[in-house]
Amino acid sequence: METKMKKALIxxxxxxxxxxxxxxxxxxxxxxxxxxAIGVGGRASGMGGAxxxxxxDVTAGYWNPAALxxxxxxxxxxxxxEHFGSLVNYNYAAVAIPYDKEMSLxxxxxxxxxxxxPDTRNALYDSNGDGIIDIHTDRFDYSKITEFNNTDWAFFLxxxxxxxxxxxxxxxxxxxxxxxxxxxxxxxxxxxxxxxxPFNSLLLGLNFQDITTTLVAWDTGRNELITPTLKxxxxxxxxxxxxxxxPAIDIDTRFENRKFASNLNLGPVSFDFHTGxxxxxxxxxxxxxxxxDVKQLTIGAGIKLPKMIIDYSYSRVxxxxxxTLPESHRISLLLTLEDLQFKRKE
Numbered sequence: 001m002e003t004k005m006k007k008a009l010i011x012x013x014x015x016x017x018x019x020x021x022x023x024x025x026x027x028x029x030x031x032x033x034x035x036x037a038i039g040v041g042g043r044a045s046g047m048g049g050a051x052x053x054x055x056x057d058v059t060a061g062y063w064n065p066a067a068l069x070x071x072x073x074x075x076x077x078x079x080x081x082e083h084f085g086s087l088v089n090y091n092y093a094a095v096a097i098p099y100d101k102e103m104s105l106x107x108x109x110x111x112x113x114x115x116x117x118p119d120t121r122n123a124l125y126d127s128n129g130d131g132i133i134d135i136h137t138d139r140f141d142y143s144k145i146t147e148f149n150n151t152d153w154a155f156f157l158x159x160x161x162x163x164x165x166x167x168x169x170x171x172x173x174x175x176x177x178x179x180x181x182x183x184x185x186x187x188x189x190x191x192x193x194x195x196x197x198p199f200n201s202l203l204l205g206l207n208f209q210d211i212t213t214t215l216v217a218w219d220t221g222r223n224e225l226i227t228p229t230l231k232x233x234x235x236x237x238x239x240x241x242x243x244x245x246x247p248a249i250d251i252d253t254r255f256e257n258r259k260f261a262s263n264l265n266l267g268p269v270s271f272d273f274h275t276g277x278x279x280x281x282x283x284x285x286x287x288x289x290x291x292x293d294v295k296q297l298t299i300g301a302g303i304k305l306p307k308m309i310i311d312y313s314y315s316r317v318x319x320x321x322x323x324t325l326p327e328s329h330r331i332s333l334l335l336t337l338e339d340l341q342f343k344r345k346e
Contacts, residue, residue, distance in 0.1 A: 026223040033176070033189075033214065033226040035112045035152040037252075039063075040079055040092040042311025042332035046300020047276025048290025050248035052233030053195070053205035054278075057334055058096040061106040061158040064207045064231075065170030066193035068096055068104040068160035072344040079332035087326070089113045096158070098344035104170075106158040113151040119181065153177040160193075168195040176216060189214030189226065201238070207231040227256045243281035250274040252293060263293060288313070296328075309334040 041059040044051040051063040058075035060067035079092040089112070096106035153176070160170030169192075176187035193207040207230075214226040235248035252272040254262070262270030276290030276298070288300040292315070300313035311334070316327040 025221075026225065033210065033216075036110070036154055036176075036209075038083070038090065038112070040094075040108075040110065040332075041077065041334075042079065042300055042313045042330050043278070043286070043288065043302060045081075045313035045315060045328075045330045046288030046290060046298055046302075046311065047248060047274075047278055048292040048296070048298050049274040050233060050235070050250045050276040050290060051274075052207050052231045052250050053203040054233070054235040054246060054248045055205070058094045058106060058108075059334075060160070060170075060193075061094055061096065061108040061156050061172060062092075062110075064193040064195060064205045064233075065158045065172045065191055066160055066168040066195040066207075067205065068106050068158055068170055069102070069162045069168040069195070071096055071098055071104055073098065073339070073342050074337045076335045077332060079330065081328060081330035083112075083328050087114065089115065090330075092332075094156075101345050102162040104158075104160045106156070106160075108156040108158070110154040110156075111151065113149060115149045117148050117150060119146045119148045148181040149179065150181075151179045156191075166197040169193065174214075176214070178216065183218060183220060185216050185218040185224070187214050187216030187224075187226070201236055203235040203237070205231075205233040205235075227254065229254050240279065241281075243279055245277065245279050247277045248275070286311075307336055307338050309336075 039045060039049045039051070040062045041051075044055070044059065044063065053064075055063040055067045056070040058068070058071065058077045060070065074097045075095070077092070077094045081090040083090045091111045092109070094106060094108035096104055098104050155175045156172045158170060158172040160168060162168050171193070172191040174189050174191065176185075176189065178185040189210045190212050191207060191209045192211050194205070196204045198204065209229040209231060210226045211228050213228060216224040216226060218224070230253040231250060232253070233248065233250040235246055238245040250273070252274070254270045254272070255268060256270075257268040258270040259265050263273050264271040272293035274290065274292055276288060278286055278288045280286040284304050286302040288302070290298040292298060294317065296315040296317055298313055298315040300311060302309055302311040311332045313330045314327060
């Protein structure tokens with residue numbers, strides 16, 4: 001029962017965020033693309049989401065399209081997360097291939113779902129017989145309680161190119177599909193990324209998400225506009241104890257007037273911060289710790305096996321919310337076809 005109540009609470013928040021009225025209108029959808037802000041990959045989660053500059057594998061299709069040009073072999077990734085315990089199912093898959101000497105192509109899909117949400121909209125009945133239903137005093141007809149799902153999908157098609165040895169650029173087109181109870185919506189947007197390595201130890205990244213403003217059209221006639229988000233990041237590589245220590249920071253700059261719902265704001269412009277650090281020992285094992293924009297302390301670890309990397313991360317919300325939201329566990333697999341016949345042309 002407690003799990004169902006939490007699912008209903010989260011679903012109610014999502015319904016409020018999505019604001020799906022029957023009136024036809026076009027509005028700025030504050031938090032409209034929030035499900036896309038959770039991030040993908042066990043490595044990223046363990047570092048608090050600080051990935052824009054340091055990402056160098058197939059997950060770059062999400063974090064920074066330009067960084068997909070790092071790959072020299074075909075890669076595939078799978079991820080599952082029990083987000084807030086068993087309340088939210090969050091899954092991700094991606095594939096990418098190097099093409100010719102300078103380019104890479106990738107495809108990614110994200111699915112986030114809250115299943116089995118109690119629907120009590122038709123379960124209240126008029127206890128007083130006055131024709132007025134009062135949710136505070138009237139009772140439920142439990143036989144009329146049904147269930148619905150809240151499911152969000154995102155599909156990314158990514159292109160990246162090595163312009164020079166130290167500068168890459170890339171772009172993603174993404175299609176969004178949202179279903180909440182009997183309502184549904186479809187949207188399309190574009191992300192543009194850049195990666196620059198001014199010298200060997202310093203990595204800089206940029207991902208301009210929803211750069212043209214993403215339109216999400218609901219079947220009710222309502223249109224939501226997701227405003228652009230500018231993700232900038234930096235990472236520094238330090239030789240340390242036979243391995244590499246990599247502190248990283250990301251800054252998400254948004255323009256939708258979040259004010260106190262952000263880490264910092266200047267009028268309608270808000271800033272959210274992700275920080276993390278990774279220690280990778282001889283490219284065999286890694287330990288990670290981070291702090292995300294939603295006040296989550298994250299820890300993680302990874303191990304490299306032949307042609308496969310396994311990453312795990314654990315996170316929980318800090319502060320008073322700890323009492324109501326369970327911790328999150330994420331595991332991801334990264335497969336690489338490290339065979340000369342598949343290697344990028346030189």
